[in-house]
Amino acid sequence: MSIKIKLFANFREGRGKIVEMDYTPGMTGQDVIDSLGITAPEIAALIVDGVDGKVDAMLAVPIKEDGYMAIFPPVAGG
Amino acid sequence: MFGYMGKILRVNLTTNEVTTEDLDFELAKKYIGGRGLGTKLYMDEVDPQVDPFAAENKIVFINGPLSGTATPTGGRYMVVTKSPLTGCIASSNSGGEWGAYLKYAGYDAIIVEGKASLPVYINIDEDKVEILPALDLWGKYTTEASDLLAEKQPGSKVLTIGPAGEKLSQMAAIMNEKDRAAGRSGVGAVMGSKNLKAITVKGNLKPEIANVEGLKAVTKECRAMLKENGVTGGGLPTYGxxxxxxxxxxxxxxxxxxxxxxxxxxxxxxxxxxxxxxxxxxxxxxxxxxxxxxxxxxxxxxxxxxxxxxxxxxxxxxxxxxxxxxxxxxxxxxxxxxxxxxxxxxxxxxxxxxxxxxxxxxxxxxxxxxxxxxxxxxxxxxxxxxxxxxxxxxxxxxxxxxxxxxxxxxxxxxxxxxxxxDLPAYDPRGIQGMGLQYATSNRGGCHVRGYLISPEILGLPEKLDRFDLAGKEVWAKVFQDLTAVIDSTGLCLFTSFALGAQQYADMLNEVLGTEWTAEDVLLAGERIWNLEKLFNLEAGISPEEDTLPPRLLEEAMPDGPTKGWVHKLDELLPLYYKERGWDEDGIPTEERLEKLGLL
Missing domain, CATH: 1.10.569.10 (Aldehyde Ferredoxin Oxidoreductase Protein, subunit A, domain 2)
Known part of the structure; x- marks a missing residue:
């Protein structure tokens, strides 16, 4: 089983748009970003299995089997 | 008079009269400039019930006290008039160079009134102001018209309308430097209704600065904050x-x-x-x-x-x-x-x-x-x-x-x-605060009258629960008031991803010689917001129009991370009116207007 990590903006540099990772029970967003070399302060927005929230809280949420994360650096516009 | 050029240019297209008037410095400081001062100047002269396309309607082109200074992004201008699209006050903002050059020509604002009998354009070269024929420009697309005007008036910055403005489309924009737009609310059609194709402007004048060294210091500080910020120094420059x-x-x-x-x-x-x-x-x-x-x-x-x-x-x-x-x-x-x-x-x-x-x-x-x-x-x-x-x-x-x-x-x-x-690119069913801002925007559906996308989606300056209603009326009011301030300074709203009310107060103080606090400038923003609301009420825009399309209130989002949600405006709107100090029908109270100096 694997999970899908969607990366955006400069997080794609050297990593690509989508990273597939093997799923291990209980793995969290923190485990994912550690393995990607991304730190929590670099993240402005995070979605785990379709749910968004404060970054620190979302990094502690266990990811579902076959789940996904979307990770964004600070971006804005309008 | 620091910061401002001290002069308003008035051009009457019916009589071909061109006059200048002194800017009232105290009035200017009360409404800052741009969107705020432009609305005040406009409202003092025009019946809110005017037909937007009537000769009696006027159109104000106005920069801000920070336009044309060394402050970061200080080049914007605002177009203020009654919108033929909405019937509300229209204040449509554009970047590029034109707003700064209006200042370099020696003017804080141009008030255009009346209606020309044939197509014309206005050429401004400091004290030399001419109303010139534009029959050869009428019907031309923006690029061709701009190129022809650049040949006629070398060195000038060009603002023009295209065929949509000439033909009175309620969605017509005003273009400057070919691809910058005062896009919203149909302001281009008001120019078209006056047979005014374009305004060219140039000059070499500069505003006096109250504290030159102080401005250098605060500008350096603000530029550093913009550079170090992940959005203004990273995401926006790299990806737009x-x-x-x-x-x-x-x-x-x-x-x-x-x-x-x-x-x-x-x-x-x-x-x-x-x-x-x-x-x-x-x-x-x-x-x-x-x-x-x-x-x-x-x-x-x-x-x-x-x-x-x-x-x-x-x-x-x-x-x-x-x-x-x-x-x-x-x-x-x-x-x-x-x-x-x-x-x-x-x-x-x-x-x-x-x-x-x-x-x-x-x-x-x-x-x-x-x-x-x-x-x-x-x-x-x-x-x-x-x-x-x-x-x-x-x-x-x-x-x-x-x-x-x-x-x-x-x-x-x-x-x-x-x-x-028309609403912009964010479905408010999954962004409850933004939906409240859409509904209460003084110029109709808009994302730049308060951008709660920042905290509700982008996590800036902090992440809010986008579905939760708690406190959204407070956030909405603060964002709306601060936006009114920035729109009045002559700076770009995007600076607010890195700067706060204190930095805008600091820049204004060094330019104008004032001693405003962050609270003072936010109060000015609230004054401007209420002034616009008063115009809309007098124009016949009912608070019942503070609403959203039925789809967004009644039809649940069919799929995705926002699945099942509608916008809960009926719960938020009373809280917002109360936060604004308005009555339960959404009318500003005398007490609040008096506090804001609007009575």
Missing amino acids: TAVLVNIINEHGVYPTKNFQEGIDPDAEAVSGETMTEKYLIKRNPCHHCPIGCGRWVKSDKSADGIGGPEYETLWVFAGDLGIDDMEVVIDANYWCNELGLDTISAGATLAAAMELYQRGFITDEMLNDDVILKFGNADSVVHWLKKMGNREGFGDLLARGSYRLADFFGVPEYSMSVKKQ
């Missing part, structure tokens, strides 16, 4: 505003097919990342802007490239039309600029037309054209934009905007608009 496509889509609030859905599976094709990788030639910054979000992109229109689309434009000509083709969007953006059309309203009108076609209200017989207005039909976009801007065939009906189009068929609910102005 288009970087929003993916993050808005991933949250399930990317309006798709006229807000029928909230996710577009192919949005990546028009994302900022794709634009940067495949289409970007260079950045295209405005006057004194260290951010440089503007894009210059590849196009078959010019070997050197052309101005690229912003996020809202990408969304409206892609997801909202069920098309995901960057080249179609770049072309649509180009043609909106050439025709002088607001990209948001023009695209949203096509989206409404496509839904009306989907539901059988618009038929092939009515279109009487080989190119069908149907979701997903890429060939239809530029084809119908040209007909819209030139008011040809069915395009004449499209030129009136989505509300009047849908209302023509007896189904205004298919117009995704507030106060007849």
Whole structure:
């Protein structure tokens, strides 16, 4: 089983748009970003299995089997 | 008088009189400049019930006290008039260079009144101001008109309308430097109604600064904050505003097919990342802007490239039309600029037309054209934009905007608009605070009258629960008031991703010689917001129009991370009125108006 990590903006540099990772029970967003070399302060927005929230809280949420994360650096516009 | 040039230029197109007046410094400080002072000057002279296209209507072009100074992004100007699209106060903002050059010509504002008997343009070269014939320019697209004017007035910055403004489309924009737009609320049509094609401006004057060394210091500090900020020093310079496509889509609030859905599976094709990788030639910054979000992109229109689309434009000509083709969007953006059309309203009108076609209200017989207005039909976009801007065939009906189009068929609910102005690229069912701001915006559906997307989606300056209602009325008011301040200074709203009220107060203080606090400038913002509200009330805009399209209040989002949600405006609106110090019907109270110095 694997999970899908969607990366955006400069997080794609050297990593690509989508990273597939093997799923291990209980793995969290923190485990994912550690393995990607991304730190929590670099993240402005995070979605785990379709749910968004404060970054620190979302990094502690266990990811579902076959789940996904979307990770964004600070971006804005309008 | 520091910061301001101290002069207002008045041009009467009926009598051909050109006069100048001294700026009232105390009045200017009370309303700052730009959007605030422009609204005050306009309201003091014009009956709010005026027909926007009547000669009695006026149109104010105004910069701010920070325009033309060394402050970052200090080059913007505002166009204030009564909107032919909404009937509300219109204050439409543009970047580029023109606003700063109005100041270098020696003026804080131009008030244009009356109506010329034949097409004219105004040429301003400091004290030399002329009303000149424009018969040879009338009917010309933006680029050709701008090039002709640049030949006639070498060294001048050019502001012009396109055919859409000449033909009084309620969605007509005013263009400057060819690809910068005071886009919203149909201000270009007010110029057209006065037979005013363009204004050229140049000069070498500079405003006096109260504290030159102090301004250098605060400017250095603000520039450093902008550079170090992840958005203004990273995301925006690298990817432009288009970087929003993916993050808005991933949250399930990317309006798709006229807000029928909230996710577009192919949005990546028009994302900022794709634009940067495949289409970007260079950045295209405005006057004194260290951010440089503007894009210059590849196009078959010019070997050197052309101005690229912003996020809202990408969304409206892609997801909202069920098309995901960057080249179609770049072309649509180009043609909106050439025709002088607001990209948001023009695209949203096509989206409404496509839904009306989907539901059988618009038929092939009515279109009487080989190119069908149907979701997903890429060939239809530029084809119908040209007909819209030139008011040809069915395009004449499209030129009136989505509300009047849908209302023509007896189904205004298919117009995704507030106060007849089309909503931008965020579905409020999954962004409750933003929905409140849409509903209460003084110029109708708008994202730059308070951008709660920042905390609700982007996590800036902190992440709020986008579905939770708690405290959203407080956030909405603060964002609206601060936005009114920034719009009045002559700076760009994007600076607010890095700067706060204190920095704007600091810059104003060093330029004007004032001693304002952050609270003082926010109070000025609240004053401006209430002034605009008073205009709308006197113009006959009922608080009942503080609402959202029925779809967003009643139809749950069908899929994605926002699935099942509607907007809960009925719960938020009373809280917002109370937070503003207005009565339960949404009318400003005498007590609050007195506190704001508006009685």
